[in-house]
Amino acid sequence: MQPQYYIGIMSGTSLDGVDLALMDFGQSPPKTVACDFVPMPEKIRQKITALVQSGKTSLQEFGELDHLLGKLYADSVNQFLLKVRLKPDEIIAIGCHGQTVWHSPNLAYPFTMQIGDMNLVATQTGITTVADFRRKDMAVGGQGAPLVPAFHQAMLSDPNTFRVILNIGGISNISVLNPSAETIGYDVGAGNTLLDCWIEKHLGKRYDKNGEWASSGEINQPLLADLLDEPFFQQAPPKSTGRELFNLAWLEKKLQKHTALLPQDVQRTLLEFTVQGVVNELLKLDLQGLPCELLVCGGGAKNPLIMQRLQASLPQWRVAKTNVVGFDVDYMEAAAFAWLAYQRIHNLPSNLPAVTGAKSAVSLGVIFPK
Structure with missing residues (x-):
């Protein structure tokens, strides 16, 4: 043709x-x-x-x-x-x-x-x-956002699988391809933007390659709870967000109550914040008893620690990169x-x-x- x-x-x-x-x-x-x-x-x-x-x-x-x-x-x-x-x-x-x-x-x-x-x-x-x-x-x-779920529906729907496409760019968003319901999609929280801001501030690097710096730290649960205590996460979809909310100033305001943390522990906690923003939304979904797949794209898909944490937090899901369905992450x-x-x-x-x-x-x- x-x-x-x-x-x-x-x-x-x-x-x-x-x-x-x-x-x-x-x-x-x-x-x-x-x-x-x-x-x-x-x-x-x-x-x-x-x-x-x-x-x-x-x-x-x-x-x-x-x-x-x-x-x-x-x-x-x-x-x-x-x-x-x-x-x-x-x-x-x-x-x-x-x-x-x-x-x-x-x-x-x-x-x-x-x-x-x-x-x-x-x-x-x-x-x-x-x-x-x-x-x-x-x-x-x-x-006005997100627009990509319509593309996901056109290209990646599977009549036998409950499939979610997760894009972890600066912001994380999902497309929910449920064979028995209309497609929904929305932003679920900060993707890489806070991770990138924090490592640039402390190490002068654009991003945390392979999550190596985050892997050297430990999760601080009180900080994680404060990060997740943001009204955006309580909003019902449709919803969208961006760097006008999740930015370095927002993070530093949250950190005012947590003054003795090592920078790498903050980085590890931010990574968990990214993961839990996604996981908390997926746990709300009615999977209809179908096999379920989480297909990940965007820069976050190349972070092994993010992918490991997603799989560990979602044991009934098959977690993979979108490369398996023909679309480079x-x-x-x-x-x-x-x-x-x-x-x-x-x-x-x-x-x-x-x-x-x-x-x-x-x-x-x-x-x-x-």
């Missing part, structure tokens, strides 16, 4: 870089053809971090950051095309999430903000680009945005009202012609 190529782009809350996935929707089922990663330039990472942590900037700085991100996405695609030996006119569309700098769905004037000038992406790649996926869902009453979300672009180009619904709380299913995204 004739290939139908789409490229998905994702840069998430971890700020480590840009993930790209080339999907072929001319095959049945659609396949991931190739993937790539471009590290986030330190200058851009620092600017985004400062903006997200403070919520403050100047219009000049904001506009420049929007431009820098747009150029980063465009350059990333152009490098990717050279690697996979494809020309721009062989790609039907790019689906680009943009960089979330603020997400506030629950106030009087709900909004979400992803930046990166998609006009630059479309013109500098010569490929039609689809972006701004979240705001249409919010316009019809939804949270690093590129699941990028593949999802290729699918979202495909849905928008064909004017097909791409949100799930049961997931986001939207009043209706709509086709998400704004098209930026090449």
Whole structure:
């Protein structure tokens, strides 16, 4: 069959870089053809971090950051095309999430903000680009997140298995694929964002490779209890969160009552906090007596201690990486945005009202012609 190529782009809350996935929707089922990663330039990472942590900037700085991100996405695609030996006119569309700098769905004037000038992406790649996926869902009453469960439902549903897809990026979120009920999905807590913030503060590293630093510490149960005593965890889904809640300032406020802890013990406790945020949600589910699988993707899937703790805490579940079903743990979300672009180009619904709380299913995204 004739290939139908789409490229998905994702840069998430971890700020480590840009993930790209080339999907072929001319095959049945659609396949991931190739993937790539471009590290986030330190200058851009620092600017985004400062903006997200403070919520403050100047219009000049904001506009420049929007431009820098747009150029980063465009350059990333152009490098990717050279690697996979494809020309721009062989790609039907790019689906680009943009960089979330603020997400506030629950106030009087709900909004979400992803930046990166998609006009630059479309013109500098010569490929039609689809972006701004979240705001249409919010316009019809939804949270604007999470969007990936619709992709999981389309690609990974199994009529004989109660399957949950867990993405542990900066924030952790789940998609619940219950064969006898509609799909639900929502954020369940801090993923890697606090782990990354803490190790960067103390060791100057971007992340705790293989959970090695956390493994050298011990869980502090009083601190863990305080971390879990956050109103977000009591909210019923649909719900979503981000670095505007789970950040270093939030952690340091919690630590004011726990002054004599070793930094590595805090790291180990933060890892357990990430795990228990997931486990507490899964224990609420009615599994219908079916075999149950937890398929993990995102950076957290590469942390052996997180995976060990998930399996130990969920003995009746089969815990595995999404690689076992054909989706690399690093590129699941990028593949999802290729699918979202495909849905928008064909004017097909791409949100799930049961997931986001939207009043209706709509086709998400704004098209930026090449």
